Amino acid sequence: MRLPVLLLAVSLSCLAEDDIPRIESGVDVLKAGQAVIEALRPEREVAGKPWAGDLAALSNPTRDIAQRGIRSLVQRGQVVLPDLEVLAHDIDPLVRTRVAEVVMGIGGTAATPLAILQSQDEEPRVRELAALGLGRCQGDAVRPRLEAMLDEKRSEVRTAAAAALGLTGEVAALGPLLRADTEPDSLAQRAMTDSVARLVARPEAVPVVIDLLARESGGRRDVLLTALLTVTDPRLCPALLTLVRPAQGIPEAPPGGRLKGQPQAWTTWLALRALATNGDSRAWEALCQIAADAPNTELRETAAATMRALSGWQTGAGKTWQVWWSDHATEAAARIPLDTFLASLRDPTAPVSRAELAAFSQAQLMPLVDAALGRTGWWAARALQALRADDPARWSQPLLARYTTSTLALERIGLVLIVATLSGPAAADTLTAMRAHLEALASRELAQADDQGRVPPDHGAERAAFPTLTQHAHAKP
Numbered sequence: 001m002r003l004p005v006l007l008l009a010v011s012l013s014c015l016a017e018d019d020i021p022r023i024e025s026g027v028d029v030l031k032a033g034q035a036v037i038e039a040l041r042p043e044r045e046v047a048g049k050p051w052a053g054d055l056a057a058l059s060n061p062t063r064d065i066a067q068r069g070i071r072s073l074v075q076r077g078q079v080v081l082p083d084l085e086v087l088a089h090d091i092d093p094l095v096r097t098r099v100a101e102v103v104m105g106i107g108g109t110a111a112t113p114l115a116i117l118q119s120q121d122e123e124p125r126v127r128e129l130a131a132l133g134l135g136r137c138q139g140d141a142v143r144p145r146l147e148a149m150l151d152e153k154r155s156e157v158r159t160a161a162a163a164a165l166g167l168t169g170e171v172a173a174l175g176p177l178l179r180a181d182t183e184p185d186s187l188a189q190r191a192m193t194d195s196v197a198r199l200v201a202r203p204e205a206v207p208v209v210i211d212l213l214a215r216e217s218g219g220r221r222d223v224l225l226t227a228l229l230t231v232t233d234p235r236l237c238p239a240l241l242t243l244v245r246p247a248q249g250i251p252e253a254p255p256g257g258r259l260k261g262q263p264q265a266w267t268t269w270l271a272l273r274a275l276a277t278n279g280d281s282r283a284w285e286a287l288c289q290i291a292a293d294a295p296n297t298e299l300r301e302t303a304a305a306t307m308r309a310l311s312g313w314q315t316g317a318g319k320t321w322q323v324w325w326s327d328h329a330t331e332a333a334a335r336i337p338l339d340t341f342l343a344s345l346r347d348p349t350a351p352v353s354r355a356e357l358a359a360f361s362q363a364q365l366m367p368l369v370d371a372a373l374g375r376t377g378w379w380a381a382r383a384l385q386a387l388r389a390d391d392p393a394r395w396s397q398p399l400l401a402r403y404t405t406s407t408l409a410l411e412r413i414g415l416v417l418i419v420a421t422l423s424g425p426a427a428a429d430t431l432t433a434m435r436a437h438l439e440a441l442a443s444r445e446l447a448q449a450d451d452q453g454r455v456p457p458d459h460g461a462e463r464a465a466f467p468t469l470t471q472h473a474h475a476k477p
Contacts (some may be wrong), residue, residue: 051076055083058098059090066098069386074105081106085114093123100129107136116145127152135164143168150192151396155185162188166195171205174212174224181191197227203348205380210239218263225270228278232379243271244283247290247299256335265296267307272302276309280339282463283310286330288325292318318405338364344377345386362398365390369402373414384421392424400430404437409457412438413465 016210051335054076055071073080081104087099100118103111115137118130131149146168162180165173173195182190182435200209212224225243230235249266272290275283287310290303304317305326315324338360344350345368357365387395396419403415412434419430442459449456 008358011213015357016211021379033298049083050381051080051083055080055087058087058102059092070098070101070105073102077106078108078110080416081110081114085117088114088118088121093126096123096126097129098120100133100386104129104133105135107133109138112137112142116141119145124154127154127157130158131157131164133164134161135167142278143170143173147173147238148444150176150179152476155188157179158183158185159188159191162191162195166191166198169199169202171199171202171208174199174205174208174352175216176214178216178220180223180224193223193227196223197230199233200224200227203233203346203382206233206235209236213239213243222267222270224235225267225274229270231274231278233346234278234280234339235277235346237282240271240275240278241283241286244268244290244303247272247294247296247303247429250296250299252296255459265299268299272299272306274305279306279310280343281310281332281335282339285325288321292320292322292325293380308475340365341412345382348378348382354389354391357386358388366398366402367413369418373411384418387418388422390422392422395419395422395424396424396430400433403434409459409462413462416465431466438462 005389012404051073054072056067057065058073060066060069073084084099084102087095090096090099096118100115100121103115103118111133115130115133117125119134121127121130127149130148134146141167146161146165150158150165152158157282161258162177165177177192177196177199180189180196183189183192198289199205207227209224213221220417228240246264250262250265250268272287275287279287283426284307287303287307290309291300294303300318307321308314309326313324315321327365341356341360368383368386371379372387374383399415399419406412406415416431416434419427419434438459442456446456
């Protein structure tokens with residue numbers, strides 16, 4: 001009915017009032033036609049709805065006008081959702097597509113029902129945008145709907161659903177996303193693997209990943225292992241170790257053969273590589289055995305590379321790792337309790353016990369300081385939380401010693417921040433000593449710069465940090 005009404009409106013707008021004979025009775029056609037024209041004007045506002053013109057713009061054939069309407073509606077937020085739900089049933093797929101764009105821009109809990117409704121639209125482009133919109137929505141129904149959309153016939157919809165699952169942050173979606181192993185479309189497969197990588201990086205994902213590593217097999221497990229190559233969480237070390245032990249029975253590949261053509265060898269190779277970033281001293285013995293004795297050359301070389309990454313030792317290859325293990329087995333036995341404890345601290349839900357911290361020296365716990373100096377990421381915040389749980393008096397001298405030997409201004413500022421955050425009676429004295437060291441360093445550098453005729457380093461940022469942070473040192477934790 002839209003077209004006849006529009007034609008009527010246009011026709012009536014072209015008529016001059018004098019050309020129409022006055023009708024003494026019945027319907028005033030000119031007046032009715034003028035009312036239709038007014039109703040269809042985009043700029044017309046309905047009482048209490050200043051966004052009426054933006055809604056009308058969604059059906060405008062001019063893209064720029066439609067885009068302005070979309071942006072305006074997104075800025076207005078969830079108040080426009082009831083009107084958008086009406087337009088979501090419009091006969092024109094272009095209007096429904098633009099509605100999906102607005103819903104995607106609004107997101108949140110309120111937009112979820114409409115996004116789910118549009119995810120069942122007959123138009124593939126609407127379903128695709130609705131899937132992306134669900135990635136910005138919240139609610140119990142979001143993840144199940146997106147997982148169901150991974151079975152869509154249209155690859156572009158599967159791609160959008162996979163990307164959206166990664167944006168939800170729900171680690172329970174990891175299992176369904178492992179179908180990337182059998183996904184025929186390369187773009188959809190890439191979206192699935194990217195979302196797996198995004199989700200496994202979340203600290204709460206580790207228990208789910210450990211369970212999946214034990215339950216999954218073949219290509220699905222390999223998708224997960226590939227994603228772990230960019231993760232750094234030693235809580236995964238024991239689970240990965242169970243996957244590398246079969247390396248001792250994997251024979252050499254035939255001439256010109258590739259590990260990826262041998263399922264078990266490929267899985268083992270991926271697990272060995274994942275241990276380079278997720279392993280610790282608990283993996284040393286198995287890695288040394290594989291590096292020394294595995295029948296497969298590639299696996300031996302990968303195990304050796306992982307050992308170099310974990311231990312810092314740049315020893316040779318082959319049997320030399322057997323000798324290395326004989327020399328360091330006692331060291332590993334002493335280090336395993338510390339590495340196990342440090343790995344357990346990565347659980348964001350686990351309480352941090354001062355008694356457990358007291359079982360290790362400040363030198364042993366210095367990796368927590370290294371992590372806290374990272375300044376970003378959840379592990380930096382978690383490491384600082386662990387340091388705050390310890391006795392602050394234990395850290396005054398170790399942190400001061402590290403400060404006085406540091407040659408990096410950013411590291412020194414970070415150490416000042418840590419001391420101030422730990423608080424305690426000794427914090428003010430430690431900060432005073434740090435400031436004295438900084439001034440002595442600045443004086444030496446100034447004298448050297450004068451002698452050599454150059455500009456001395458600027459310590460303004462370091463000096464500016466002290467007053468504010470010193471106040472924190474006197475505050476109650």
